[in-house]
Amino acid sequence: MNLLIIRLIIFAVLFWAGLKLYRLYRQWRLDQDDASRPRTIDDGRMVRCAYCRVHLPESDAIRRDALWFCNESHHARFLEEQQPKG
The missing domain is CATH 1.20.5 (Single alpha-helices involved in coiled-coils or other helix-helix interfaces)
Structure with a gap:
């Protein structure tokens, strides 16, 4: 035991x-x-797409006038929706 x-x-x-x-x-x-990974410092600010409301880094965004967009197609869609119909 x-x-x-x-x-x-x-x-x-x-x-x-x-x-x-x-x-x-x-x-x-x-x-x-x-x-072993390269260190990157990303201290950029976040902006919001005026069309889809998704936040993304300012360096990846597209600025048109005073608005931010995540890509050109959202900019085009935003402009289409802003046009008066009729």
Whole structure:
């Protein structure tokens, strides 16, 4: 009976140590992947498309007059809807 308890304790300690080593390895790999990626700082502001109301970075948006659009087709649709019908 004592030998069974000792084996169980040894198994638990080995399992715990293996889990700790795995977590350390996984964190090391994540740090390596982060270090290899180029860092870009995007401090541009967000603007909203006047047609679909989707927010997007100002650098990706198209500005027409005082309005922002996410693409040219939304600009064209916005102008079509603003035209008086009749």
